Amino acid sequence: MELNNLYQSINLILPEIVLSASLVILVLADLIFHKDKRLIPYIAGIGIAITGAFVINQFGISGFGFQSTSQSIRNYGLIAVDSFGVFFKLIVIASSILIIFFSLSSSEIRKIKDRVGEYYALIFGMILGMFFMISATDLILIYLSLELLSLSSYVLAGFTKLQDRNSEAALKYLLYGAVSSGLMLFGISLVYGLTGSTNLYVINSLIQGPHVNLFTLSLAIILIFAGIGYKISSAPFHFWTPDVYEGAPITITAFLSVASKSAGFALLIRFIKTTFVSYINDNGEWTLINVFDWQSVLIAISILTMTLGNFSALWQNNLKRMLAYSSIAHAGYLLLGLVVLTNQGLLAILIYFIVYLLMNLGAFLVVMLIANKINSEDIDDYNGIGYTSPLLGVSLAIFLISLTGLPPTAGFIGKLYLFVALVDVKMITVAVIALLNSVVSLYYYVRVLKHMYLSKATDSTPSIIPTFGTGILVLVLVIPVLVFGIYFGPLVNLAKSCLVIIGF
Amino acid sequence: MMGFPILTLITFLPVLGMIIILFLKKEQGNTIKYTTLAITAIQVVLAIILLTNYNYSAAGVYEERSFQFIEKFRWIEIGGISWLGTVKIDYFLGVDGLSMPMVLLTALISFIAAISSLNINHSLKGYFALFLLLDTGMMGVFVALDFFLFYIFWELMLLPMYFLIGIWGGPRKEYAAIKFFIYTLFGSIFILLVMIGLYFSATETLADGTKVFTFDLLQLMNSGNYTADGILSPLNPNNLRFVAYLALFVGFAIKIPMFPFHTWLPDAHVEAPTPISVILAGVLLKMGTYGILRISYPIFPDITRDLMWWIAIFGMVNIIYGAFVALAQKDFKKLIAYSSVSHMGYVLLGMASLTSTGVNGAIFQMFNHGTITAMLFLIVGVVYDRAHTRGLDDFGGLALQMPAYTGFVTVAFFATIGLPSMSGFISEALVFVGAFGVDSIRVITMISALGILLGAGYMLWTLQRIFFGPLNQKWATLKDIDSREYAMFIPLTIIIIFLGVYPSAMLDIMNTSVNTLVNFLHNNFTVSSISGL
Amino acid sequence: MAQVGLTHFLVVSSILFSLGIYGIITRKNAVMVLMGIELILNSANINFVAFSKYGNLGINGQIVALFVIVLAAAEAAIALAIVLNIYKTYANVNVDEIDHLKD
């Protein structure tokens, strides 16, 4: 390949390079200041900040990196940089920064301060994996980035080793993840066999041809979907989620539930759109290549996911676990945006992700702050906590309401756009099912409120006054949730500007 | 018309109060109470200012220029992309004859409820903050002219209500609260769906001539704005307007509450603290019927015309059924709750008639029921505060012990029965006159008239069981009402009697709009008016 | 004697795949489960190599296989570390006894 191509490809992956660099720096720093590691988090923060700067810098740029010149007439590369990718990278960046702040105030992480260097290094590994997942357009890179992400998260899931449940979570996550990625890899190999290429664009053009063994192809697709489905924890590939979320340190749980989910969605969307969409008309409706009935699969999967998530969440007593199920349910809602196979659905997904980032991280943050004090996430320990610690109580209430999707919170806007997308393509039934689902979800969210406010506070109820920093952190998440509920113009505009997926 | 944004003020003033309260210390109980009182009082003053500047001859209903105190500016605008037109949502407030009475009612009832809240004794801060938030929600629903805005306000009341019942309520408060919550949410989901459906069915032409989808209620009332293929567009041969209407109607009917969706009401009332029952019965129930008048009727006149007979039937069922069930109650508050069910039936009946008299009566009945039932719940509150029981058979002879109280009770009860010279009579009479004038529902009306008898039955029976007969010595120590309670009862009594003697004071406010509305209902969305496009 | 063709490779790889799944599902010992995973990965590798050879697709396949092998190694390393950790806490590595996290 020519150097200039390589050179401009380097330009395109500057954020990733920064990430890798800061990863190395972190490791070194870990070695250097092995006495006092107070600096490490700030280094990490700076690293992410710089990355963020480069990502923002990528706005408007679009192009392929690492185009293969060999025997291929088309020059599609391994990675694609486009506003869609940038959007998700920003989501990841935002959540990463928040996670770093979380970690600073998390007692779990404070307990392991001597290994904090590795902790952040691994987080950077995850971020790097996500970045590549988001922009990968080649099955191999997809697989590699997915593994990179997974491997780091396996370790992090069991990182603290404070309780037995940590290592158990790690093991489950590992085995489950390894198997799914194994299946995915096998699927990839089949695709490679059928088409002779691993590049999504090439595959797209090849499967439009007549002579493809559709059965093998769908098997391959389903296997690959198993891999992705496990990342976005959509039923029936979600089983690891509750156990791991409950077992992992809460910061990592939060990170998994937002960042890696978003990366997974970015991957899924890009995979489907670049590989299977043949044509997009002016109304933004996608026409699929007639090899695989994505729509029905997605409808089935999404309804199954949200129903299962909501109904299982109903009788959870551990808040972390309940939030795990609720995040499964939200994966279901998010899939609705893909079900409709229109740009409007895509728009809805993007909007929902911003909202989801805020409210889900917020919920986890409050749970964490409370757990710091009473180190339990059991709902019965929340009785009357709304009175003893008003700020946390009210904020958690707001986050949960937003997760339910009631106005005037951002959650409502997210749901609204999803339903708008559904109604627009006249999928009324699906919309109704989804709405009823959100009624069900109301129960377990409200149940928390009930414990916080309607049950009397006992003398054992702790009164938690957050430190100035954490207080700010909470507000940073609460205020947008409310503001976007009332004034969501900028939100939507941002999302609208990020719909471009290169290639069409 | 004053340029001053008075509607915004009257709507969001409580939020301001809420913020103030949130900054107050927990210990400053009285400050909190009197802040709330002041806020609601100012609201009343603002309402009166509205009334004094109100133009009685402006119709409103469907034409924007004849709405009053309009405040309209672009709230959310999202630049267009070819395949998804500009999304625009207006912040659009205004009042006409349909909403003006409700605004007055809301201000009044909130004020009364605030007075009655003065004896709330635990976790005041939260209570009054939520109280004021609720107030904003209610006021907003009545002044919003944009469906989206309307929906936001509609949902806004949900949570405060949930907590107000759930935290300050009676023994089975959790059950009642969650039940209220679920029912209302269930209803509002249908409203949401219809809202989205309408959004995609009608476009509004902006100043620059571009057509955009719209949530603007007034635009949705214009059959000319509908697109050819919108799922709720009358032009679309296989549209879903009928289904949508039913969905919307159920959404509102749950709030009314209309049989068979009424069962949340008794529980909610019995468990809620007195001031909240007052607001619940005084204002919240009206939102259902108001929603139907403001949204279902003018946006779906065609379906409305087809279904008026059914609405009348449901009205009748509400009246008779509610009355009968009330007759069997042993709990004072439950009895009042069911009497509300019965009396909201009159509103339905009046609306179903689609005649000026009927609709006038319906709206007037909404107002009167607001004041009268508020008074009834206050009455229950008074006796419950003192005796800590509501069992109808636990009392007897209270008239000897609490004469002044009994005086007010008599007024309220006879107002409920629909005694002439009290406001209730006029509205019920108008409802009957209107409904009776329509051939198709004349028989229904006659049957409904039984409600008058049953009403007298359970009310007088209650009066006798609690107040007459020999004094039950257990209550020989009860105090008669104090100044706070006088302050709640006297204004209501005056209003009830004043409107009974001089109903035009209220009827003239709504008359023009109602006539316009009825005209609109009969002449729009007809085959001709649509094919004429 | 018959020429060894693509089919044979595919048969082998699918047998390996199935064995891998079987091992993962049935084995109690975590290490054995990991081996099952290795089997799956290698079945995929065989596919890659076979396809690239018989499909005249250049060397892409082989390169992929190399990637995978490396990755498998890394995965194994992490996996064993975690298993060790498990052994420390539970004093055994029976996957079906490690089920404290559940509903």
Add this chain to the structure above:
Amino acid sequence: MTESVLSTLSLIILFLPLLGFTVVILLGKRFPKLYLFEVAILTIAFILSVVVMYSKLAYYLNSDIISSFNWITIGAAPLAGVINIELGIKIDNVTVIMLFVVNLISMLVHIFSIEYMHGDQRYTRYFANLGLFTFSMLGIVLTHNLLMMYIFWELVGLSSYLLIGHWYEKKSAADAAKKAFIVNRIGDIGMFIGILILFTHYKTFTFDTIFAQISQGNIPFNSEAWLTAAGILVFMGAVGKSAQFPLHVWLPDAMEGPTPVSALIHAATMVAAGVYLVTRIFVMLTADAMLVIAVVGAFTSLVAATIALTQNDIKKVLAYSTVSQLGYMIMSLGVGAYVFAFFHLVTHAFFKACLFLGAGSVIHAMHHEQDIRNMGGLRKKLPLTYATFLISTIAISGIPLTSGFLSKDGILAGTLAFGKLTGHWLIPIMGFTVAAMTAFYMFRLVIMTFHGEPRDHHKYDHAHESPWVMVGPLVVLAALSIFIWYTPNPLSPDAGWFMKEWVKTPSTVVPESSRFEFMQSASHETEVHGEVVHSPLYTETMHWAHYPAMGMSILLAGLGILFAFLFYQWKKINADNLATKIKPLYNFSLNKWYLDEAYDATAISGTLNFSKILSWFDNKIVDGAVNGAAWLGRFISSLSGLFDTFVVDGLVNFTAFFSGFIGLAFRKLQTGKVQTYIVFVVFAVIILLLFFKPF
């Protein structure tokens, strides 16, 4: 004095009592003397009403004075045309006479009460309520439209409720009050619907407008059936208020109220309102309607009379005689004898008020003893009361030289004529029977109360004549029961100014096809100075009927009196033996035809049970069904249970109701064994493949 002055005066008369009520009810607690203010107000009102009556009859004999205003303006309503609801008053001869009667009796009762109610713990409240009642009654009298009629109709209902229940600490009193109001409501619903029919068609409530429309042949929904219906329905109001069968049951119970109240409301004025209402709508009554009214009236009077025969409570007897007399008036309206009906209304008002106040005086003297079996011989102790009571009794029995004779005789003649013209002979027969019974039970009352030997000596010895404030009114009323005020000729009222000048049968407006042919309409050129005489046939039939009726009524009344004396004075026949001989009949009468029991058994308990069933239905089915339309009911309940119980129980409940598997299955899936999860994954892949394989 001009018409406007007249109407202003009458408005003042109307609102004076309201003023009295308001002032006394609000300030009564602080200033106990305020009852005097109330009495004063009534006196003024009375004087004014005399003035009004005089000037009306003197200057505007044949013209009606109407003044009205727009109350509610709907304006030009779509599809309905202009709707404006107006209130107003109409002053014609009937009105002013009623004004006089009401104010007079009301004033007398006020005065009487000063002594009678002395020392009552709610003394001022009592006078306030009297004021409220007078106001409402005057409203009925003055109104020129149906709506206002209905309004004041309800208001008298209210005031009667308050007055009957004046001693509400007595359960019986409270019950009676409730009963009165509710039973009246039944009639009122009919009246209301009747009014609705008329309004829906004519878009007005005003009598004259409606009648004018009808006379032009514009009848409701263009069907005479509806016209009849309207008439009968409005009449139902009268059935309730004037205690006609089958709604008469409230009146006897209403005697729980203070006796002066019974005199004012339940004898003289309010119960007469029903009759007054029928006179108001008389002109729009079709033949069928009139027949119904006649029958109802006649039957009522018979029923009541038979019951009165055996009652032993002095007030109960009077109550039933009132019902009976009201039946008379209604009947007489039914047979078209409009003038006599109104005439009897007036005369009856006076002597019945007198009787009640007399009874009050007796009860007062006997320290609230009401059972006539414990009285007797009181004429020595209470000479004046006795005298007045006797005069009124003679009057009600219809003995010549009394007002009662004149009016009653007229009514009987009317029924007789009616029988002859239409062949409905049953009505006159009932009428005459009642006449006899009336005489009998009234004299039974007199004899048992005043004659013979005292039965309860203790009470007797303490009895003494009441003071003048009480006796005065008696004397006035008794005096008014003499014929001379009404006509110079004691045998025929026709000569009297009352009949000749003041009150005249108005011309019916009902279409030819649906009215008795003897009823005349204005269209016929037989008008004599404004009055519309009946058709010649009717007039001569009346003349034919006059003397037979007179003779028979005198004869029957005489017989009645004779038997009364035989039974109770001279003890020639032993009443008790007779009673035991005809035990069933006796009990039937004594127990008021078992009507109350019947109602309790059917209507009342029926309603209550039905309501109980419905409320059960509401709790179990509706709540259950709507909530549980999709398991929601149990869902909510068990959720709220779930919240409070530990998760295990909650889980049990949950899986129990949650249509089995969903919850259960989901839970079972999450085994915690990673290998199981992987199995699921593999299966998921296979299933997906099977479902979505492209062929």
